[in-house]
Amino acid sequence: MAARPLLRSTAATSAPFSSSLSTSCRATSRALRSTLIPFLRPPYRFSGLVGAPRLRPRLSVSLVRAMSSSSVGGFEHSTGPGSLQSQQTLSAGRRRGSVGCPSMVVAALSGLRSAPTSLDDHPFPLTLDYGGPIMRYADGVVDSYFSRYITVREDHRKSSLNPTxxxxxxxxxxxxxxxxxxxxxxxxxxxxxxxxxxxxxxxxxxxxxxxxxxxxxxxxxxxxxxxxxxxxxxxxxxxxxxxxxxxxxxxxxxxxxxxxxxxxxxxxxxxxxxxxxxxxxxxxxxxxxxxxxxxxxxxxxxxxxxxxxxxxxxxxxxxxxxxxxxxxxxxxxxxxxxxxxxxxxxxxxxxxxxxxxxxxxxxxxxxxxxxxxxxxxxxxxxxxxxxxxxSFNSSLEYMSCISTPEMIEFPTEIPGQKAYAYFYPPCNNLYEADPEEKPPLLMKSHGGPTSEARGILDLSIQYWTSRGWAFADVNYGGSTGYGREYRERLLRSWGIVDVSDCCSCAEFLVDTGRVDSKRLCIFGRSAGGYTALACLAFKQIFKAGASLFGVVPPSQARAIYKALKMRGLPVALVEYEDEQHGFRKAENIRFTLEQQMVFFARVLGNMQVVDEISPIHIDNFD
Known part of the structure; x- marks a missing residue:
């Protein structure tokens, strides 16, 4: 029986920033408990930081078919030193601003004269309450010699954009x-x-x-x-x-x-x-x-x-x-x-x-x-x-449906240079693929852009591979984990090196007979969303893609959407109220993943999604 992309449940996406990771896990868990395949649960991540503020009131996901122009309605391809510096500044401020505790409390600090005497004692404040996250604390240690707590503090009293x-x-x-x-x-x-x-x-x-x-x-x-x-x-x-x-x-x-x-x-x-x-x-x-x-x-x-x-x-x-x-x-x-x-x-x-x-x-x-x-x-x-x-105790029970990644090394556009990716082939013991048919590919461009694909059991990846898709998680030049020279490939070349490496990886997978050249899709979160859009705009490799909470504000996401719509390209824009940089709500996580697969299946054609999902409206398509 020929395998085809199936859709039976949703899966998790993990936040690219540390803020409210436990909230993200709980939301993802709620989303997955309502699915039809019970083994799909979220990969949890611990963080020692709490009390993170929300970064934006509205965030969006864009689904588009491939573009061919070097600019779309004023959205130019900018990769000069100024644009990179702006991104670095934004990331640095966001990293600090997205974490921390607005006030410091203590429940038990052994060896200190004022420490509570039992676990029944109520926590008491150590710092002033400013009525909001004006002062934020993180990464502290106890100094027992002077009976004090030494910590990093971020002061937003004078400026929330450039705190002290x-x-x-x-x-x-x-x-x-x-x-x-x-x-x-x-x-x-x-x-x-x-x-x-x-x-x-x-x-x-x-x-x-x-x-x-x-x-x-x-x-x-x-x-x-x-x-x-x-x-x-x-x-x-x-x-x-x-x-x-x-x-x-x-x-x-x-x-x-x-x-x-x-x-x-x-x-x-x-x-x-x-x-x-x-x-x-x-x-x-x-x-x-x-x-x-x-x-x-x-x-x-x-x-x-x-x-x-x-x-x-x-x-x-x-x-x-x-x-x-x-x-x-x-x-x-x-x-x-x-x-x-x-x-x-x-x-x-x-x-x-x-x-x-x-x-x-x-x-x-x-x-x-x-x-x-x-x-x-x-x-x-x-x-x-x-x-x-x-985070999940039944993985062995479902090993027959779990795709294990192959670490691949592929040539980049620069002669003699290599880049890396994890390739996940389709895997589902209930279906047998037609040997004459190559699977569609979904490529992920990670965020950061200096993050790293890790090659672990990620159930959001298994969601695709268990439904007939191949999946590639790319560590393009600029990723961490491979030394300074590798991560500095992206300096003053963001939007060039990452785009080139993603395209080179897709071509390598096609040339080695792993995937169907006519059914290549790409998506990314945060900075990876920018890379996905750039691949669609400036290259001819991918047929469709999705940008999830990309690096542009909602107003620019709407501008891109309108430009694509005016050009007659199939496009859809979904905006969520009260979301963050990294979707947190279970219903939004599920809806996003389902609609990605439905969108790709529809615009690629000749693919069937078997679950009863009401697709969103696709402009210039429906």
């Missing part, structure tokens, strides 16, 4: 609510305030416009006076204008040594150590792999100390290399790395205590989960691995 960011200290010695003391100020952005074991040194990361933190940042250490102020500062890494680097993730050992990750030298984020006596930086282990991820979220932690009771000579760490995560034990004395075999091929964050290491991870067949590794007495190998929590 500082590192502040919140007093924990009494319940008197006062304005926090400003410890560090002067730069546009701050992250990772970390206090050493003595309480007399503080490390932090800072950067300024127009840089993103993965372009250029600085790691500083401040010395703390008896009254708790910073009286001296030393730049550890990032201040040499002749060295392009982006230090991140400072972490103090129990002996007071500062470790961190930076990409100096080989262009990959590797673990380094600061030698305080002569203010030098030493590489602990050099590898063409990324030991951290871009600072899209506060609180990233990809390495931690183990054996703290007997000295901090070993680090539990994770790194990414060629599209896969690895977990290992890094001996910082002998500069040796021992890999530990675990079921996860994608690891986001880790935390270690003694011989126990917990991590957030996944794989092509394991949904996003929390795993626990128990190491042997010498902390040299794993003796046990268990899943503490999983």
């Amino acid at each position: 960011t500082t590192i502040v200290a919140i007093d924990l010695k009494s319940r008197k609510i006062e304005d926090p003391k400003i410890l560090i100020s002067g730069s546009d952005f701050y992250a990772f305030p970390r206090v050493d074991p003595t309480g007399r040194k503080v490390a932090w990361v800072e950067w300024n416009h127009p840089n993103m933190p993965w372009d250029r940042s600085e790691l500083w250490v401040g010395y703390v006076s008896d009254d708790g102020d910073i009286y001296k500062r030393i730049c550890v890494a990032g201040c040499d204008l002749h060295v392009m680097e982006s230090p991140t993730e400072p972490l103090w050992s129990t002996e007071g040594e500062l470790f961190f990750v930076t990409d100096r030298g080989n262009g990959y984020w590797n673990v380094h150590k600061w030698v305080e006596s002569n203010n030098e930086v030493q590489a602990i282990y050099t590898l063409d792999a990324e030991f951290t991820s871009p600072l899209w979220l506060f609180g990233i932690k990809t390495f931690d100390f183990i054996r703290k009771g007997r000295g901090s000579s070993c680090l539990a760490c994770t790194y990414r290399q060629k599209g896969r995560s690895y977990f290992g034990l890094l001996d910082v004395v002998n500069s040796s790395l021992t890999l530990v075999d675990i079921p996860f091929t994608d690891i986001r964050s880790i935390i270690a205590r003694g011989r126990y290491v917990c991590m957030e991870g996944a794989s092509p067949t394991v949904p996003l989960s929390i795993g626990k590794v128990i190491l042997d007495e010498n902390c040299t190998r794993a003796v046990d691995f268990s899943t503490v929590w999983s």
Whole structure:
């Protein structure tokens, strides 16, 4: 029996920003509980940040058939330095502005004089209430020496578009609510305030416009006076204008040594150590792999100390290399790395205590989960691995319907240059495809644009592959996870390199006989939505596409829609009230996914969607 694209349920989309991720998961879960295939549930993601404000009152999704002109009604192809800088500025401000807690409260802080004495005690405020998200706090740590909480603060009192960011200290010695003391100020952005074991040194990361933190940042250490102020500062890494680097993730050992990750030298984020006596930086282990991820979220932690009771000579760490995560034990004395075999091929964050290491991870067949590794007495190998929590506990039951990705390497337009993607073939044990028929392709251009496709069990992808579609998740030039040279391919070329690589990937899949050349579609979220529209406007590869909460405001989305309508191209525009950058409401998530498939099936022709779904009106088509 010939397979054909089916439509029986909806699936999840995950937010590209950290704001209200738990809300997104709950909404997606509600959407999926109403579907007909029970195994489709959302891939959850944890975030330590709460209280995020909504970014826009109205967001839209655009569905269009391929365009051929270099401009559409005034929507010009702009990729110069100015447009890139504007995007960087917007992303930096949005990253900060989309996270944080409008007021700080505490329920229990052990060892502090004013800490509650039981879990029954009510939380009490530590900071002033301004009646809204005017002050926002994130990425804080307890300073037990001075009985205070050191955190990043974003102050919107003077400007909501360009708020003032500082590192502040919140007093924990009494319940008197006062304005926090400003410890560090002067730069546009701050992250990772970390206090050493003595309480007399503080490390932090800072950067300024127009840089993103993965372009250029600085790691500083401040010395703390008896009254708790910073009286001296030393730049550890990032201040040499002749060295392009982006230090991140400072972490103090129990002996007071500062470790961190930076990409100096080989262009990959590797673990380094600061030698305080002569203010030098030493590489602990050099590898063409990324030991951290871009600072899209506060609180990233990809390495931690183990054996703290007997000295901090070993680090539990994770790194990414060629599209896969690895977990290992890094001996910082002998500069040796021992890999530990675990079921996860994608690891986001880790935390270690003694011989126990917990991590957030996944794989092509394991949904996003929390795993626990128990190491042997010498902390040299794993003796046990268990899943503490999983976003979906029945994946093995439906393995026959799960498409596992193939990591592909394809040539770009530049001779000798390669780019990468995950290719998911159609998979459904209830149907057999006609051997003479190639499947349609849906290509995803990820957001960011400096994000990364991860190749894990994503049920929104399985939604398509279980219904006869092939799916490609592209890591175009500019994606993170492949070193500085790779992510800098997009500098001053956004809208060129990403578009070219997506088209090259589609052509590669056609040339290798994997997909039907006449049924190629593309979509993207956020910055990926811009890439999808640019592919349709300036190339002749894709037949149709969708832009979900792209990087333009709603007014420009309407202008694009009107221009396409006037040109006679099949187009539809859907706007949702009270949505965010990353749809949150279950009904909107479901409706968007269903209408994408219906739209593609209709405009491509000769395809049938079997579910009873009322299609939206398509201008210049219906």
